[in-house]
Amino acid sequence: MSDRKQKVELEIQAYVATFIQHEANTDPLITITGIKISPDLKNCTVYFTTIPTDKQEDALIFLKRSGSDLRTFIKNKMKLKYIPHFSFTIDYGERHRQNIDEIVRDTGTKSTD
Numbered sequence: 001m002s003d004r005k006q007k008v009e010l011e012i013q014a015y016v017a018t019f020i021q022h023e024a025n026t027d028p029l030i031t032i033t034g035i036k037i038s039p040d041l042k043n044c045t046v047y048f049t050t051i052p053t054d055k056q057e058d059a060l061i062f063l064k065r066s067g068s069d070l071r072t073f074i075k076n077k078m079k080l081k082y083i084p085h086f087s088f089t090i091d092y093g094e095r096h097r098q099n100i101d102e103i104v105r106d107t108g109t110k111s112t113d
Contacts, residue, residue: 009035011078016046016086019073024062028055033091037084044084047091049098056090063088 013035020030028050036045050059063070067086075083 005037005039005041008041008080009037012037012044012074012084013046015074015077016070019066019070020063023066023069024059028052028059030059030063033094040082041080042082042084044086046086046088047094048088049091049094060088060090 013032016035017032020032024030031049031051032046033049034047036047037043046063048059048063050056067088070086071083074080
């Protein structure tokens with residue numbers, strides 16, 4: 001990955017998180033777990049999770065509905081030739097990792113009892 005692309009991804013991730021912090025309700029709590037931007041910087045996929053997990057679909061609807069507002073926010077914050085089109089995806093991998101961590105933690109607790 002080029003340094004420029006990585007720098008743009010990190011900066012966009014920070015701005016997306018800021019946008020969500022200001023625009024979204026706190027129920028559910030939306031956490032940005034990653035950003036993938038295309039090599040031409042025209043498309044960006046935002047990966048997220050929510051707490052509680054049963055509100056993920058609600059968060060996805062909110063994020064899709066807010067996509068154009070997010071683009072405007074990014075346009076005002078960053079100097080890019082192209083403002084990327086945003087798509088949003090629930091990060092099931094992160095959720096599975098958290099579940100595995102919880103199982104391991106519970107197993108470790110039970111073995112010492």
